[in-house]
Amino acid sequence: MVFDAIFGLKTHAVFDIWTIEHLLTGISVGFAVKKNNYKVFQKVLNVIKHNHYSLWFDMNGVLLAAYLWETLEHYLETGLAGARVEYWFQGVEFWPNRLIADPLILVLGYMIARKWPFLVWPARFFSATWLILHVFIFPHSMYLQELLFS
DSSP states (O other): OHHHHHBSOTTTOSBOTTHHHHHHHHHHHHHHHHHHHHHHIIIIIOOSOOHHHHHHHHHHHHHHHHHHHHHHHHHHHTTTTOHHHHHHHTSOOOHHIIIIIHHHHHHHHHHHHHHOGGGHHHHHHHHHHHHHIIIIISSSTTHHHHHHHO
C-alpha cells in the first residue's frame, strides 16, 4: 500500500512516528544553532544585523547536527552498543527516512523556531517527555507506532 511506504515503520517508510520528535528536536536544536551563530557573528565579524547572512550558516549547522545524529543512530541500530540497544531500535531505518526526511524535518523545525521563537521551550518540554516515555517506559522505539497503527 502506498500509505505504508510514506508513513509506517521506520524500516520501510519515509516518515514514521519519530518524525514528531525530529520536528521538536529541530525547533530546539535550530534555535540553539541560531543563537550560537548570532553570538559568533557578533564576536568574529562585529556585525549587528546579520539575519540574512546567518540563514545559510544556521541551516548548515542544523543539517550537520542531523547527519551526525543519523550516523550515530545507524551504528546503534546495527548493534554497536549491544543487543539490547539494537533491539530497542527495532531495525535499520529506511535510507530515504534517514538521509532525506529526518534532516529536512529538523530544518523545518529550525524554520518554525526562527519564525516563532516562543515555541522553543514547549518543544523542548514535549521532546524531553517524548524521549523519557519512549526510552524508559515503552519496550522499544516503534512501540507507539505499532500500538496506534496495528
